[in-house]
Amino acid sequence: MKLIEQHLRVTAALIVREMSTRYGSKPGGYLWAIFDPVAHVAMMTVIFQAFARMPALGLSFPLFFASGYLPFTFYQRMSSFMAGTMQANKTLLSYPVVSPFDAIISRFILQFMTDALVSFLIFLLIMELGGVTQPMNIAGMIEAAGAAAVLGLGMGTINIVMFARFPIYEQIFGIINRPLFMISGVFFLPETLPNPFRDVIFYNPLVHIIMWFRSAVYAEYRADGLDKGYVIEFALVCFVVSLVLLTTSMREIREDRL
Helix, strand or coil: CHHHHHHHHHHHHHHHHHHHHHHCCCHHHHHHHHHHHHHHHHHHHHHHHHHCCCCCCCCCHHHHHHHHHHHHHHHHHHHHHHHCHHHHCCCHHHCCCCCHHHHHHHHHHHHHHHHHHHHHHHHHHHHHHHCCCCCCCHHHHHHHHHHHHHHHHHHHHHHHHHHHHCHHHHHHHHHHHCCHHHHCCCCCCHHHCCCCHHHHHCCCHHHHHHHHHHHHHCCCCCCCCCCHHHHHHHHHHHHHHHHHHHHHCHHHHHCCCC
16 A cells, blocks of 8 residues: 555656646646647648638547647657657666656646647537537547547557667658658548558557547447447557566666666
């Protein structure tokens, strides 16, 4: 019991430290983390409206783009933030009371809370300023966002070890990861693509996450081809692999030999 309390105290302290180092001690630092995705949604909405009269779903361009962009960022921002965990906490890991798992958990909680707040504010702005009144399945949105965050946690933690052990892997991962924003269904409905492109793109778990999220936002969206089980299995496999890699590299991480 004392060990659990110790880890909880350490995790809470690390969350406060992460907030101060990442966003600064002034409120403006955290506000920028909120303003950046809001501005991105607004900018992409203007671009969307310049090229199309109607979104692929519904009547609101901001809502359509946000329903694809936000679940993607739950994965993207989480995986990027997690990959730098050990470098950011290198000095603290020399203390026996602080474990790599504490650092990972603290970063996961902070990033998930930040992305959840950003998503809430963006949808609130869309409803208030855009006059959107359609009912949404909040539970389904949380489930999809949670799956995206766990996938980001797994991939990011895997990359902690892989980036350190194999520098070439970091370059390869960057090349593969870069076009995901364009091919994961943020801008389009994946099921409308012709074969064989549709079959290939469905191997990407982010496609299913975005479809999952959109199906909760739009009650009329059928999301043909959505496989929630595939997303959950993929995310859990990544998470288990990350735990194995992290556990077997624990001593090297503490001794800064990675």
